Amino acid sequence: DAGVIQSPRHEVTEMGQEVTLRCKPISGHNSLFWYRQTMMRGLELLIYFNNNVPIDDSGMPEDRFSAKMPNASFSTLKIQPSEPRDSAVYFCASSFVLGEQYFGPGTRLTVT
Amino acid sequence: AQTVTQSQPEMSVQEAETVTLSCTYDTSESDYYLFWYKQPPSRQMILVIRQEAYKQQNATENRFSVNFQKAAKSFSLKISDSQLGDAAMYFCARNGGATNKLIFGTGTLLAVQP
Numbered sequence: 001d002a003g004v005i006q007s008p009r010h011e012v013t014e015m016g017q018e019v020t021l022r023c024k025p026i027s028g029h030n031s032l033f034w035y036r037q038t039m040m041r042g043l044e045l046l047i048y049f050n051n052n053v054p055i056d057d058s059g060m061p062e063d064r065f066s067a068k069m070p071n072a073s074f075s076t077l078k079i080q081p082s083e084p085r086d087s088a089v090y091f092c093a094s095s096f097v098l099g100e101q102y103f104g105p106g107t108r109l110t111v112t
Numbered sequence: 113a114q115t116v117t118q119s120q121p122e123m124s125v126q127e128a129e130t131v132t133l134s135c136t137y138d139t140s141e142s143d144y145y146l147f148w149y150k151q152p153p154s155r156q157m158i159l160v161i162r163q164e165a166y167k168q169q170n171a172t173e174n175r176f177s178v179n180f181q182k183a184a185k186s187f188s189l190k191i192s193d194s195q196l197g198d199a200a201m202y203f204c205a206r207n208g209g210a211t212n213k214l215i216f217g218t219g220t221l222l223a224v225q226p
Contacts, residue, residue, distance in 0.1 A: 031212050037155075043203070043216045056213065089155060095212055100147060103157035 004104035006092050012110045018080040021107045024073055025094030033101060034067055034077050035091040049075065082111045116206050118217035125194045126225050133189045133220045135204030145207045146180065146187045152200040163187065199224040
């Protein structure tokens with residue numbers, strides 16, 4: 001298995017631009033998670049899905065952030081408009097039922 | 113609050129020696145899972161070991177083992193025969209019982225001295 005796949009690996013954009021991060025979970029996993037990691041706040045759970053349905057989005061910082069999971073093999077995290085404080089590493093992870101989560105390699109986002 | 117606490121921001125160990133990383137947590141649930149993740153400089157989050165709370169036997173994965181004390185809500189990680197490649201940030205995490213949300217500690221940065 002290829003593991004969790006994220007794209008792009010690096011993204012540099014200007015403030016005000018739309019950013020879309022993509023994730024392909026491990027085949028057969030039914031839970032998908034989006035995390036953000038910064039030096040100041042550590043690892044934060046933004047949102048997670050079970051069977052493609054958003055279960056808890058309480059970690060989504062603002063209305064500028066949105067996430068979708070149109071099918072079992074794809075999810076997106078969108079930031080519109082982006083701001084410099086959104087600069088972070090964004091991780092996607094997937095798991096099966098209550099099992100351990102497997103993380104993707106992350107997307108390093110820089111907003112200038 | 114449901115928290116996970118790692119009280120050691122940094123640790124250092126000599127190559128081939130043994131080191132123990134501490135973790136305590138808070139929960140009101142009786143059934144849950146505990147995990148240790150490793151994050152090397154590549155920033156990839158790698159699962160090191162997991163423990164089911166209902167199992168009394170401590171989990172072991174090669175050179176990595178845990179000391180799980182359920183009553184004390186303690187879950188420490190022991191790394192034996194430390195290798196240079198073990199140098200990384202280590203995160204302790206707990207899931208939320210009925211949900212799969214992971215609650216992470218703040219991490220312990222482990223340095224391995226040659």
